[in-house]
Every structure is written in C-alpha cells, then in structure tokens.
Amino acid sequence: MSKTNHKEIEKTWLKYWEDKKIYKFNQKTKKKIYSIDSPPPTVSGEMHIGHAFSYAQQDFIARYKRMCGFEVFYPFGTDDNGLPTEKLIQKLKHVKSSELSRKEFIDLCLKTLKEITPKFIQDWKNLGISCDYEIYYSTIDDKTRKISQEYFIDLYNNNLIYKADFPTIWDTEFQTPVAQAELEDREKETLFTTIKFKVDNKILPIATTRPELLGACLAIFVNPKDKRYKLLIGKKAIVPLFNNEIPILSDSHADMEKGTGALMVCSYGDKYDVEAVKKHKLNQKIIITKDGKLNTPLYEGLSIKEAREKTLEDLKNSDLIIKQEKIKHSVNVYEKSSKEIEFLPTTQWFIKILDKKQELLKQGKKIKWNPKHMQKRYENWIRGLEWDWSISRERHFGVPIPAWHCLQCDKILLAEKSELPIDPTEKKKICETCKSEAIPETKVLDTWATSSLTPQIASSLTNNKVTIPYSLRPQGHDIIRTWAFYTIVQALYHENKIPWKNINISGFVTLGKEKMSKSKGNVIKPQITLEEYGADALRYWAASSKLGENMDYQEKDIITGKKFLTKILNASNFVFINLNLPNRKPALEETDRIFLSELNRLIESVNSNFKNYNYFSVKLESEKFFWQTFADNYLEIIKNRMYQGNKKEKESASHTLYISLLTILKLFAPITPFITEEIYQTHFKKYEKDESIHLSKWPNKIQINNKKSDHLVWKTILDIISKVRQKKSEAQKSMKTPIILTLTKQEKLILKPVLKDLIAVTNTKELKEGKFNVEL
C-alpha cells in the first residue's frame, strides 16, 4: 500500500533518482540536446521562497523536455565569488579578509564552501529540481577561474578591454569601484544650503547639498541666458573658507530655475562634474580619499559626514550662509553598502560596451524573450548606458586579473594561458623588453565578469558537447541589466553568437502584495513549507501563476496543492483496487471510448501550452480534467459497471482507467514529480518498462477511433448528470435517490451510445421520452 506521508515519499524517490542517476546528462547521447543555462544561486545562507518559485518554474520545462525525448542539459552551479560570499566567510570563520593573504583567504573560502555548499544545495534537491548535480561548478573554483582569466586575456588581445585612469564610481565602504548596474536610488533628506561666494566684493549665492566639497570647487557655471549673472561670466569668484579664486564659466547645464541658478563644479560631486571637468579642461582637485575621508588641510582626516557638519559650522560662524532648507532628493548608492557613491579617479579595467550598443541591441532581438515585454527592459538599459563596463574590483576575494605592469616601459604583460588559473601576486614576471620585474595587478574581476560566462563554464564540463547558443536561460527580471546583459556581451565578443535562443524571466513572490525582506520580517521560508506540506505542494503553487508575473504567497494555495496530491493518491488507489486488466486490448464500450476522446482533446491542448511555456494552463487544464472529468464524473459513471458489470464491460473500463490515469500522471509529472513517481512505481511499474515516470514518453494522442460527435455526447451526458444532481440537491435528497427521467427525443438520440451508463449513474428507475424532467 502507498505511503501517505509526503516526507516518506520524497525521501524514497530522491534517493531513487540519485541512485539510478535518472537526471544524468549523457554526453554520448544521440538525442537532441535541450540545454539550460541554469542560474547559480549565491551561497549566502539558504534558499528563499523566490528561488523556490522560479527554480520550480524552470524545472517544469526541464522535465517536460526530458519526457519529450530531449537529452536535457541542466547543470547546477553556485555563485560564490563575490562580496556576499566574502562577507559570509568572514562571519562564519571570524576572520578579516584583509588580514590574510589573498591565497590564504581564497583557500579558506574554498574550504569553507566545501563544508557549507552541500547543505545549501540540498534545498534545491529537496524541491525536486532535476539538475544533473554532478555537472557542478562554482564561480570561484579552479576551472572557472581559469576560464574567466582566459576570456579576459582574449578580450584584452582583441582590444575590447582597456585600462584607464578615470574618475569612476567608487564605494567608500568596500573601497572598490562599482559598475553602473550595481547602483540603486535612495530617497534621502539633505540640507540644501545657500552659501556666499564673492565676486568683486559682491555676494554670489550658490546652493549646494555638498558643502564639504568646497575645497575641491573648480569653477562656477551660470547659464548664458541668465540675465542675473551674465556680466559675471569670465570673472573670478572667491571660494568661501578656502579663499581661492575660481573662474565663472558659461554653461547651459546650469538650470536657471534650480537653486540660485549658479552652480558650483567640484571634483567630484556627481556624474555631471566628471563631464564638466573634461569639457572645460579643469584641473581636478581630489580631496576625498578611497576610504571616504577628507585630505584638505582644513578638514584632514574627517569623514565626509563629519566634514560636511564642520564646514557648515564654519560657514555659519563666518556668516557665510544665506539660507538653509531641508530637501528630499534621490541619490545613487551602491546596492551592497547602501552608501552614497563617490567619483574617484583610479586606474581601472573596462570592457568596451558604449561603442557596441547597436550590436548589442541586435543580439537582443535574436533572442526570444518570455514574456515578450522583458526585451524592452534590456533595450532601455542599453540605450541608457553611459559608462563602459568597469570590471575591476579592489577586493581581496575574487578571480585575480591575470596581468602585470612594467613600470619601465609602461607595458602590460598578461599571463600565459598554460599557467591559468593564476594569481599574479604569487608569480614574478620579467618584462622582456626592459628585463626588469613587472608589478603584479592586485585587483580582481567583478563577479559578473565571471558569472556572465556560465554557458561557457557549464559547457566546459561536457567536453564542449554542449555549445552556445543554449536552448534556454531562466532568470529573474532584477538581473536583466547585469546577468542577462553581460552574458550577451560575452557571447558576442568571444563567439559572435547569442548565448541562448530563449530567455524566460520569472516574477517574484510577495506577501500581502508587499515585497518580502528580512528587515520587514515578512519572509516565508520555503524550508518550513517543504517540511509541512512537501515539495509537490510548493511546486503546485509555483505553477499557479504565469511566467513573469509576480505572485502573492498565500498558505491556502499550498494547502490546495496538498489536497490535490491526496486526491490523486486516493483516486489511484481506487482505480487499482478495482482494476481487472485484460491480457489484450479489449473492445471499448462507447462511454469509455468517448471519455478517451475527451482525454485526447486535453493532450492536444496541453502540448501546445507547454511548448509556449504556459505551464500555468497545463496545470489548470490537467487539474480540471483530473478532478472534474475523471474523478467526479468518469469514475462515478463506471462505478456500477465495475461493481456489477459483465466481464467485457469490466475489461473495457479497466483498460480505460489504466491508460487514462497513466496519461494524467504523466501530464502532472513535470509539476508534481514526487507523487506521480510514487503512483507510477507502486502501481504501473510492473506493466511499464520505464525506470521512472520522468524518463517515460510524454503522452501523445491515444489511438482510438475518434468520432465527430464524441464531444457533444460527452457534454450532453455531463449536462444531464448535472441537472439530475441539481434536482436532487434542491430537494435535499441523497444522490442515490432513484428517479424517473424524461429526456427529449434529441437528447435520447445523442445519448444512445451511453444510455446504459447514464441510467446507472443517475439511478434512473424509469426512462421516458418528452420534455426534460426529473421525478423523484
């Protein structure tokens, strides 16, 4: 007898799948390959509900394709080379990365990851994600570092990477440059202070939110159309407190409506300052250090915040403030530190993207985006790009940039491919021209520079049996501008191809329509749901919204899933208790044949829906068919025949039950893999050859003689049954109450082939012809 506990069921089949290597990718396959560029989750604790939601959705597709006869390439990776991992390791091991050598720290990371990753991945296995977990990569392991460095070298040699001294977006907390894609907007309340500058002993009021940058003030811009300041253009202004002279320049960027209409340019207050300095060839003055401190004589060593307060205090004491008001404005912060970013000139490495916008847009058009409108987000991002992709990070932990710099001749030396992966700080390089020792690059690559190579990394694990373009990239919409975009960049630059033919963008999970966040405390842990209701119930829930839509988490939806699982288990048990399988395919009773004809309609519809990634419709239609058509009606209709019918009648019903239930199970197999495997193994395995339902063939239409009238007959019999039930319900009578049924001549004609079963299921004692009527 079947197990009724989901934990027992899941444990059994997880082990079975693993032992029998059901989801193993066969490199020697002759089948067509369906390849999935599966997202490597960041190792930073546990799987969250958003993961469960989106991975379940991609697994539906993987399992469907597998049953359709594809050799599915579905690797599993973990992303563990970035800042989150660095932080995690520091916390777990009570160390500071800066206190260890890079090699020591990476070794510690690799060692720690080895300890914690299996437990982390177990959540994915428990959810029934059908990856081949033996095709595993980590974005920091030796093979990945090698590939990442190799690709860096190729890009450099193809003149697509350059090193530049340039004011870049800088985070003072982690002391590293960051990319445009890593910025977030934050609403902040700030003091907007109007300060007295002096020109010819007259006061020129200037409003600013960053008075601490007065020491780096290079010029004042006024709009050429601004009558108030027109005469000042070309003159010099005196910077308050610092008393140095700066030019007053004409620039239409100065907005007459904003502040006082006159604008101070500092190096560097914002992105525009960077352009302004370049445009007017001003000499930059850098007064902020990499760790966010001031280095002007006046405020030496103070943090930006302290310097701002002290400056305002000094201005106030010298009567240099005209006006002060609190304003709310949005500022750019680094998403990981939540601190306002600065612009600091440092030497960094960049991948060229600004001059490739058109090609990148073109690549995007070659990919099928699901849902379609997500392509717009990709395009908007490209159109708005203003910086090349900054790929170097001044971190300890990461893939080292495999380069040295010869100070004598200013030449950049790269590692030989044969010595990869390499940490340049561990190896001496002699410049061939100067015969002197070159300086190793200490920076590491941005995580995205490596994770944008997941297709190539995963392919390398198959001896390149799998190549790009992959069939599918599933991912979240929040990383279109990063992961999707950068992967497209890399595939274009390295192989002049698109990385995948399809990209499926999943939505996120909300709770009470609000985004979940740890700080709000409104987080649902999938581990608890898995424990309480099981993986199938959670997956069933994940199938109840369409691709790309956000979904609100409601426990009742999980419970609905759980009910479905019980129902299908019960129905299967019932079928097999009563089953009386003939040796050969029996002649079918008309009711049975017509029912199978209905099933064929379902199969057809499900197939077209699954092809379009409409797993939602697949679930909805299959569920409706199973619950209403199969369980509530077909089973009721044939009960009498199964209990009291003759051999021929029983055999027809048994045969029909067998193939219809098996078909239904297969349709559900991608969505609820555990329960369907349980039922398959318990009841069907002795008749079927497949080792697992997940390796069985996806249902095709059942070979029967379909008749055009079938659907009408089926609809009519259900309609009559429903009407009879309604009458009985209204009369508050049992469904078993005997009746006298009157059918119209036409109804009788339509129902002729199934009349006997209709009489049995409605418990009709007498059948009359005339106006439709039910007598109790």
Next chain:
RNA sequence: GGCCCCAUAGUCUAGUGGUUAAAACGACUCGUUUACACCGAGUAGUCGGCAGUUCGAUUCUGCCUGGGGCCACCA
C-alpha cells in the same frame, strides 16, 4: 520628466472582439459512509473610471486614477 508592466468575485489568480466571464480558497444550503470529511452536489458574488473604434469592448486605442518596476534628474 521618459519608458515598461499591472488593475477581473470577500481573497488570490486565469481568460476572451460576440450565447450565461473561468478555477481555487472563503460564505451560504444540503448530501454522503463499497477511493477520498484533505469528500460530493448546489447557491450567491466579479471585468478601476471616462471617451473613442466597432453592429457589438472586460478584451483594441487614447486619457485619467491607483499599484509596481526601470531610467534620467539629483548644484
């Protein structure tokens, strides 16, 4: 300020240029004990607002309102 998405029953989600807009949960009225009370039958209840296109709009278009996202601005 620009762009994108969303708005359907009490709740959460489907869907459609045309009979009566579809499930689930919830509510209400009942029934049932030879698969299933984690069950069955039935009842009530819904297309944000305004205009346009159309014989006909919940569906297409525009505007508005509300919610979400992205970008720009951010002196």
